Amino acid sequence: GIAAPALAQASPNIRWRIASSFPKSLDTIYGGAEVLSKRIAQITGGKFKISVHAAGELMPAFGVVDALQQGSIECAHTASYYFVGKNKAFGFETTIPFGMNQRQQNVWMYYGGGLSLVRDFLRDFNIVSFPGGNTGVQMGGWFKKEIRSVADLKGLKMRIPGIGGEVMARLGAVPQNIPGGDIYPALEKGTIDAAEWVGPHDDEKLGFYKIAPHYYYPGWWESNSMYSFYVNTKAWDALPKDYQAAFEAAAAEANIDMMAEYDFKNPQALRRLVGNGVKLHAYSTELMKAAQDAAFDLYAEESEKNPAFKKLFESWNKFRADVTLWHRFAEHTLATFQYANPPKQR
């Protein structure tokens, strides 16, 4: 059909704020909200403008869900798993231990019913969620001493929050939740023996390698780490359809863009860290098996008492099995060959 004349479609000026749960120092994660905001401003010729506010500017990092529920903010950029204290079902959107990788999490969310279930769950909080970034598999943390087996975890004080921390506790460690800026002094004083943070790019900046040189991989508690744009339901419903479309496209772009930016920065940081004497170690298969068993025990126990968790877990668990069935053929076989046989350079 013929489009209506432009005059009839004058678009309103709308101003939103995004409360980020991240400090500016986590430049790549924090930057995801800036990618969204900038793109929406470009698309709408500056009519729909969203200002981005670092953690603490408008409210504390973990205050964003309450603020959205009360309608005192339009939008947040956060990690759902910060809110597992409210309900463990919050874990699925970011990640739970031994979960899917970034590509698999994307397909579960976009096509496999995950996003729809997440949104059902978030309705009580007056939140509509949109995937908005990822780190990929994170690293497994910094240790003062080598960890050769599960026994070495006994009594070990480790900074590791959330469900990953609960799994560590089941293996004998003593998990601690410490904000990013306080980790280095705690490691230095010996208040903790180990700490996990993100990956090479972010970890390097906090300097852990100077006092805890054993750097483990993989971060089996974060097989991906998906960040989310949380929008207050009323604010979303009041948005014109064309602005909603702009927001959805910009969120998808921010989602893919953060992953690419991390994949660009992490190899460079890893190279520097190794140059600074960092010792890379893989967690033993024995330890990872024990951790996976403990994680799935926890999921079974939680499913029995928490219907919201059970509903998400059943979808997640079935989807994970299906998609890894496919990925372990073509994707994984080629990667395994390529990593073991780098091409000779002519």
Place this chain on the structure above:
Amino acid sequence: GIAAPALAQASPNIRWRIASSFPKSLDTIYGGAEVLSKRIAQITGGKFKISVHAAGELMPAFGVVDALQQGSIECAHTASYYFVGKNKAFGFETTIPFGMNQRQQNVWMYYGGGLSLVRDFLRDFNIVSFPGGNTGVQMGGWFKKEIRSVADLKGLKMRIPGIGGEVMARLGAVPQNIPGGDIYPALEKGTIDAAEWVGPHDDEKLGFYKIAPHYYYPGWWESNSMYSFYVNTKAWDALPKDYQAAFEAAAAEANIDMMAEYDFKNPQALRRLVGNGVKLHAYSTELMKAAQDAAFDLYAEESEKNPAFKKLFESWNKFRADVTLWHRFAEHTLATFQYANPPKQR
């Protein structure tokens, strides 16, 4: 600042056409252009409308680069490697054998300088390119008989186009280029002994499993397969800035969306194929080593005589080594553990 009133910013009605290089039967790849077109129409309230035309509707599938160069079409959705006959440098944007996976290709393009080099190369063709979809690692094709070693490829007539075909020829096979619809009859008549196409979802529809039951993985000649939106330079430059921004965001969304859609459909198709008696085989490490050697020999030879290829190859080759250095730690170690140790279900 204060946005200008809407009246001053009336947006023009613009109509473009996309010539797709794909038939509608390749629903997921073809659908990438529809995702872009639909999103742009939503964002602009129908003012910027792009109609999508299947291969053959406006021009033959492989006529799109000439049409863009001459300015007779505004946009195409295609695979750059269809045009390696013009210059092998066209290969890099889609993929060349033993290349990067989907995530790695994205970061090379978006952050690693790949897209900028590709655009430099395409300037002579009056084309600006935007990544617009991916299949991930493809499958390694259908064979009437098992292929246990390089020796089994000798004289084997296989449908495999492009640089992958050239590598197969160096291993002793006789590559053929046959359009999708003609592969099944050629296999049935015995004109060819084997054929590669895409992956489980697309391959199942063409029915190869009925007459060539040995299904190999991985498709080492397509470690990812990135599709592109090619836009005529003049058409791009004439677009208002807000429409350019809408196009860029929608292209990024189409890029991530196609990968997710394939990851959703492929596991289901693979399950059905195995249920129909398909025999899955991994290519031997010996064969993949020989193929990788042949591929990198070809890249070295081409670099000596083709400066455009050399420039792209050097960037690609260095970036591939860097990013796989990182991915083989956290990503690959966790995937290897998880695929070998699926969690016991409670």
